[in-house]
Amino acid sequence: MNQSAGNRFVFLGFIAAGLTNILGMLAASEFFTNTTFHSLSPTVFSEFGTFMVMVWGLAYLAAAKQAHNLPALCFVFAFEKAVYVYTWVVWMQTSSDTLPMLQGTSPLLALFYSGYGVIDLAYGLFFAWAGIRALRR
Numbered sequence: 038m039n040q041s042a043g044n045r046f047v048f049l050g051f052i053a054a055g056l057t058n059i060l061g062m063l064a065a066s067e068f069f070t071n072t073t074f075h076s077l078s079p080t081v082f083s084e085f086g087t088f089m090v091m092v093w094g095l096a097y098l099a100a101a102k103q104a105h106n107l108p109a110l111c112f113v114f115a116f117e118k119a120v121y122v123y124t125w126v127v128w129m130q131t132s133s134d135t136l137p138m139l140q141g142t143s144p145l146l147a148l149f150y151s152g153y154g155v156i157d158l159a160y161g162l163f164f165a166w167a168g169i170r171a172l173r174r
Contacts, residue, residue, distance in 0.1 A: 043105070043170065047104050047105045047170070050160075050163050051104050051167075054094070054097045054163070055096075057094070057156065058090050058093055058094025059094040061090075061156075062088075062090050062094075063091075064145065066082075069084060071146065073139075073143065074146055074149075075087065077139075077146075078124070078150075081124045097114065105167070105171055105174070106171060111164050112165065114161075114164040115161050115162075115165040115168060117161075118157045118160050118164060119161050122154050122157050128150070128154075132150075136150065
C-alpha cells in the first residue's frame with residue numbers, strides 16, 4: 038500500500054471508529070432511554086460511561102486527519118480498546134447467560150452485548166497497526 042493510500046485508510050478507519058462509538062452508543066442505549074442497557078453493565082455503560090464512549094468517538098474523529106503522524110495517540114487508543122475488550126470478556130464470563138432472554142426482548146441489546154468486544158478488538162488492532170505504521174514513517 039503506497040503512503041497516500043495508507044494514510045487514507047488510516048483516516049477512514051478513524052472516522053469509522055468514531056462513528057461506531059457515537060452511533061453505536063446512541064442506538065444501543067436508545068438515545069439514553071434504555072435503562073436495561075445501563076443496568077446490564079453499570080460500571081462500564083452507566084449513563085456517564087456511555088457518554089464517555091461517545092467522547093472517545095469524538096477523539097477518534099478529531100485525530101483522523103493527523104493519525105498517520107501520531108503514533109503515541111494511536112497506541113493510547115489501542116490500549117483504551119484493550120480495556121473495553123477486557124470488560125467485555127469479564128461480562129461474557131459472568132453475564133452471558135442473560136443473552137438468550139435479551140434476544141427475545143431486545144435483539145439489538147443482545148447483539149450489542151454479544152459483539153461489542155469483538156468490534157473493539159478489531160478497532161484496537163487497527164489502532165495498534167496505525168501506531169506501528171506511524172512509527173515507521
